[in-house]
Amino acid sequence: xxxxxxxxxxxxxxxxxxxxxxxxxxxxxxxxxxxxxxxxxxxxxxxxxxxxxxxxxxxxxxxxxxxxxxxxxxxxxxxxxxxxxxxxxxxxxxxxxxxxxxxxxxxxxxxxxxxxxxxxxxxxxxxxxxxxxxxxxxxxxxxxxxxxxxxxxxxxxxxxxxxxxxxxxxxxxxxxxxxxxxxxxxxxxxxxxxxxxxxxxxxxxxxxxxxxxxxxxxxxxxxxxxxxxxxxxxxxxxxxxxxxxxxxxxxxxxxxxxxxxxxxxxxxxxxxxxxxxxxxxxxxxxxxxxxxxxxxxxxxxxxxxxxxxxxxxxxxxxxxxxxxxxxxxxxxxxxxxxxxxxxxx
Amino acid sequence: xxxxxxxxxxxxxxxxxxxxxxxxxxxxxxxxxxxxxxxxxxxxxxxxxxxxxxxxxxxxxxxxxxxxxxxxxxxxxxxxxxxxxxxxxxxxxxxxxxxxxxxxxxxxxxxxxxxxxxxxxxxxxxxxxxxxxxxxxxxxxxxxxxxxxxxxxxxxxxxxxxxxxxxxxxxxxxxxxxxxxxxxxxxxxxxxxxxxxxxxxxxxxxxxxxxxxxxxxxxxxxxxxxxxxxxxxxxxxxxxxxxxxxxxxxxxxxxxxxxxxxxxxxxxxxxxxxxxxxxxxxxxxxxxxxxxxxxxxxxxxxxxxxxxxxxxxxxxxxxxxxxxxxxxxxxxxxxxxxxxxxxxxxxxxxxxxxxxxxx
Numbered sequence: 001x002x003x004x005x006x007x008x009x010x011x012x013x014x015x016x017x018x019x020x021x022x023x024x025x026x027x028x029x030x031x032x033x034x035x036x037x038x039x040x041x042x043x044x045x046x047x048x049x050x051x052x053x054x055x056x057x058x059x060x061x062x063x064x065x066x067x068x069x070x071x072x073x074x075x076x077x078x079x080x081x082x083x084x085x086x087x088x089x090x091x092x093x094x095x096x097x098x099x100x101x102x103x104x105x106x107x108x109x110x111x112x113x114x115x116x117x118x119x120x121x122x123x124x125x126x127x128x129x130x131x132x133x134x135x136x137x138x139x140x141x142x143x144x145x146x147x148x149x150x151x152x153x154x155x156x157x158x159x160x161x162x163x164x165x166x167x168x169x170x171x172x173x174x175x176x177x178x179x180x181x182x183x184x185x186x187x188x189x190x191x192x193x194x195x196x197x198x199x200x201x202x203x204x205x206x207x208x209x210x211x212x213x214x215x216x217x218x219x220x221x222x223x224x225x226x227x228x229x230x231x232x233x234x235x236x237x238x239x240x241x242x243x244x245x246x247x248x249x250x251x252x253x254x255x256x257x258x259x260x261x262x263x264x265x266x267x268x269x270x271x272x273x274x275x276x277x278x279x280x281x282x283x284x285x286x287x288x289x290x291x292x293x294x295x296x297x298x299x300x301x302x303x304x305x306x307x308x309x310x311x312x313x314x315x316x317x318x319x320x321x322x323x324x325x326x327x328x329x330x331x332x333x334x335x336x337x338x339x340x341x342x343x344x345x
Numbered sequence: 346x347x348x349x350x351x352x353x354x355x356x357x358x359x360x361x362x363x364x365x366x367x368x369x370x371x372x373x374x375x376x377x378x379x380x381x382x383x384x385x386x387x388x389x390x391x392x393x394x395x396x397x398x399x400x401x402x403x404x405x406x407x408x409x410x411x412x413x414x415x416x417x418x419x420x421x422x423x424x425x426x427x428x429x430x431x432x433x434x435x436x437x438x439x440x441x442x443x444x445x446x447x448x449x450x451x452x453x454x455x456x457x458x459x460x461x462x463x464x465x466x467x468x469x470x471x472x473x474x475x476x477x478x479x480x481x482x483x484x485x486x487x488x489x490x491x492x493x494x495x496x497x498x499x500x501x502x503x504x505x506x507x508x509x510x511x512x513x514x515x516x517x518x519x520x521x522x523x524x525x526x527x528x529x530x531x532x533x534x535x536x537x538x539x540x541x542x543x544x545x546x547x548x549x550x551x552x553x554x555x556x557x558x559x560x561x562x563x564x565x566x567x568x569x570x571x572x573x574x575x576x577x578x579x580x581x582x583x584x585x586x587x588x589x590x591x592x593x594x595x596x597x598x599x600x601x602x603x604x605x606x607x608x609x610x611x612x613x614x615x616x617x618x619x620x621x622x623x624x625x626x627x628x629x630x631x632x633x634x635x636x637x638x639x640x641x642x643x644x645x646x647x648x649x650x651x652x653x654x655x656x657x658x659x660x661x662x663x664x665x666x667x668x669x670x671x672x673x674x675x676x677x678x679x680x681x682x683x684x685x686x687x688x689x690x691x692x693x694x695x696x697x698x699x700x701x702x703x704x
Contacts, residue, residue: 077588091460093471094442097670099506099514109506111514115585116668117434118642119594126471128438135587137666137674139508162444162452164482165492170444170454233459236480237424243462248484288461311480313459315442319480 001188003322004169006030007181011173012159014103016070017087017208019154020044022103027066027203031180034188035201041220043213044205050187051198058197058340061223061301062187062332063214063290064180065207065230068173069314071100071136071155080142081113081135082149088208092128094315099158102138104149109158110136157316167322168236168247174310174318176207179229182308182329189333197224197340207290214290218297225263226303227332230289232281234309236319245309248321250277251328252307256287258295260302267304267331270338276331279309306332346522346680347529348513350374354521356503358448360415360432361554363498364388366448367411367521371551374528378535379549389567390551394531394540401546406573406656407530407687408564408645409523410555410580413516414669415500416477418447418493425483427453427493430475433556437472439670444502445479451492452502453479501671511677512599518673519581519665522680524551526579526663530687543691548573555580555645556669564645568652575618575657577690578646579683581673582606582636582662593638597664600676602632603683604662608639611647615657622659625689631682636662661686 009030013023021044028046032038035048046066051057069088076082082102096114101107113135117125136155140148157172164170180203187199200221206213207230218226232254234247245252253267271278286292291305308324357367368390376382379392390411395401414433421427431437441457456478458467479499483489501516508514527549534540534547548571552563568576582597582604597604605622607614626633650658661683666674 079587081587083588089460091442091457091463092468093438093457095438096436097439097667097672098443099504099672109508109514111506111508111667111672111674113585113587113674114436114439114667114670115590115594116583116596116670117436118583118668119585119590119596120436121594125436128469128471133589135589137508137512137587139510139512141510144509160444164452164454164480165488166482166484168482233462236482237426237484241462312442312454312457313461315457315459317442317444317454319454319482 001185003181003325007169007178008161010180011171011177014156015067016154016156017067017206020067020205031184034184041216043216045213045217046203047217048201049198050192052192052195054196058224059221060197060199060340061218061221061226062183062199062201063204063226063228063294064183065176065290066180066203067205067208068175069208073149073151073153073155075151076142076145077135078142080140080145081137082145083135084155086131089314090131091314092131095131095134096129098316100136100155101158102136102149102153102155104153106148108138110138110155113137168319169322170317170319172316172318174320175231175313178320178325179231179308182325182332183229185329186332190336194342195340196342204290211290211293215293215297218294218301222298223301226294226301228289228291228294228303228305230305230307231310231313232307233313234311236311245279245281247309247311247319248323249279249309250324251331252279252281252309254281254283254287254305256283257285259291259305263302263304266339267335270335271331274334276327346525346677346684348677350528351522351525352505354524355505355515355518358446358498358500359412360498360500361412361556363448364411364553368551371411371524371528375531378531385566385570387563387566388553389563391567392531392549394534394547396543396546397541402544403574404546404548406548406550406568406571406576407527408550408552408576408578409527410520410552410563410645411524412553412556413500413520414556415498418495418497421486421489421493423486425481425485425489427479427481427489429477429479433669435669437474437477440477441472443671445499446502447493447497447499449492449497451481453481456480504671512674513677514672514674516671516673518675519663519668522663522675523579526680526684529684533688534691539691547691552645561645561648565648568649568656572653573656576649577659577661578644578649579661580644581665581668583642583668584664584666595637596641597636597662598634599664599666599674600678601634601664602679603686604636604664605633606636606641606660606662609641609643611643612650614646614660618657618659622686625686629685629689631685
């Protein structure tokens with residue numbers, strides 16, 4: 001697995017929340033070779049399975065959401081510009097004059113319109129235009145736009161991946177697809193004959209707006225435990241905000257009242273013994289991730305929450321350190337081996 | 346318009362004062378086509394085409410600026426990030442969270458907080474012009490100093506996007522399209538042999554430092570040195586021609602033809618040149634538009650028309666949406682209209698418009 005291209009190929013997929021199915025086949029083609037089974041469920045989750053071959057084996061669910069934020073055409077102006085609403089939370093500071101991809105009847109580039117400073121009203125220079133007032137220009141007339149990019153058309157960030165210094169990468173969709181990379185790498189690296197569990201990797205849909213699609217996967221799998229992966233707020237320069245962790249500082253691990261403390265401690269201890277960095281994050285109750293759903297899904301599942309830090313979350317230039325992905329792959333593989341290693345010899 | 350050339354010119358990193366790369370590209374294009382090309386002391390690139398027959402009747406200066414907005418490296422922090430000073434009238438919300446390039450080739454991202462961590466106030470106002478940082482992926486000052494130095498220039502990442510309907514988008518496209526139009530004009534004059542019949546000497550001036558607001562150093566110096574009889578200024582005309590913007594603030598309409606202004610905030614254009622340009626458009630069916638108000642943004646003409654004993658000046662504007670952002674949007678038809686008009690104005694026609702304008 002060439003990690004950089006795997007990362008760009010995965011994160012570059014069109015997976016605007018609610019429209020994840022558009023690149024369903026491409027996602028399957030990228031991930032399925034590493035697994036024994038693949039199933040695409042009714043709500044859009046991809047479930048990839050590796051089995052240990054043992055009767056009544058334990059079932060471990062590993063969850064990564066593969067949707068991402070996007071915009072939705074809500075109206076078309078007289079001039080043919082696309083008025084939008086948000087699917088997931090956008091910062092209004094990053095959209096003006098940015099390049100987007102409009103996934104209409106034809107896929108086409110678009111540019112978010114902004115008023116140049118010289119035409120702004122005095123006093124309005126520093127004011128932010130709410131996302132719901134922004135327009136996307138695709139160069140079509142109203143009639144053409146009604147045909148090619150009708151109301152309800154999804155719009156996403158442009159997939160462009162750039163390598164910064166020291167193996168840092170920036171681009172769109174790292175939330176949360178970047179974590180598919182270490183999960184697939186870790187699970188693919190395991191010798192299943194040495195384990196006592198089947199591993200269900202759920203690449204889950206619709207996290208950015210509903211967070212409940214993963215429950216459907218849990219209902220069918222009935223896992224004994226779940227490991228949720230989601231990105232954390234990162235900073236490349238040490239922790240500045242109490243909510244931030246260090247990009248390049250290793251895997252993040254969340255402590256929360258809703259998560260399974262025994263499993264959380266086990267992961268932390270395993271990381272320590274293996275000499276792998278693990279950055280603690282504390283959320284008193286809800287974590288804002290799929291963990292919040294899984295803890296009480298399908299009769300309740302002991303759940304642990306891991307991730308990697310990324311900068312500039314929900315922008316077209318989310319930034320991460322490749323080293324964190326590599327370390328996370330090692331940690332997950334180690335945790336699974338330690339926890340589910342075959343005991344009967 | 347030669348969009349392949351536009352794309353190449355648009356990719357050059359050339360904020361005001363760092364125009365050398367784009368100037369070199371322009372020089373390569375036009376050197377074999379002009380009677381002479383030279384740089385003045387400020388860095389303006391001046392190309393001359395003289396009539397092949399007889400003494401020139403008058404000397405016409407045509408300008409398009411080479412530079413663009415961007416930033417300079419103000420300081421390098423201990424943690425490896427770069428603080429920048431903005432150059433030009435950039436709205437910070439077109440910069441935060443975006444990729445940028447330095448003239449050294451380094452690439453970075455302009456730092457922004459994720460929406461989840463912003464306070465209510467932070468969500469409502471754009472980032473402070475003086476508070477912008479660029480992330481390069483380094484964690485120490487030493488690492489960053491290896492690739493970026495104080496005073497280095499940078500700008501939006503070059504990008505060329507072809508939209509539908511003849512619109513194209515990218516950084517600096519409004520200005521560079523005007524440059525491209527002058528280069529196209531030079532080429533056409535030579536290829537079609539207009540220099541055999543034209544009676545005016547043409548000075549094509551690719552100016553520097555236009556984006557340093559209110560001064561227009563480059564155009565000022567060139568006009569003083571050349572002291573032409575007339576001048577034609579080409580530049581982007583700001584456009585916000587979309588829903589939600591009051592009519593009087595919409596500026597030029599992209600796709601609506603050449604913007605020919607009778608006046609703007611700082612210049613009253615030469616009446617006969619203005620009238621001739623409009624008449625020429627009417628005669629040849631070239632699309633044109635007036636600005637929606639007479640107090641539009643100033644252009645290089647504000648300086649040029651006051652040089653010496655006064656230089657009658659005409660402004661031809663190329664409507665540009667998202668002006669001074671990483672994705673300026675222009676329409677190729679508007680650019681082609683300007684190109685057509687310029688050629689009609691230099692073609693010799695005994696009873697035509699050329700005589701009115703260039704006498």
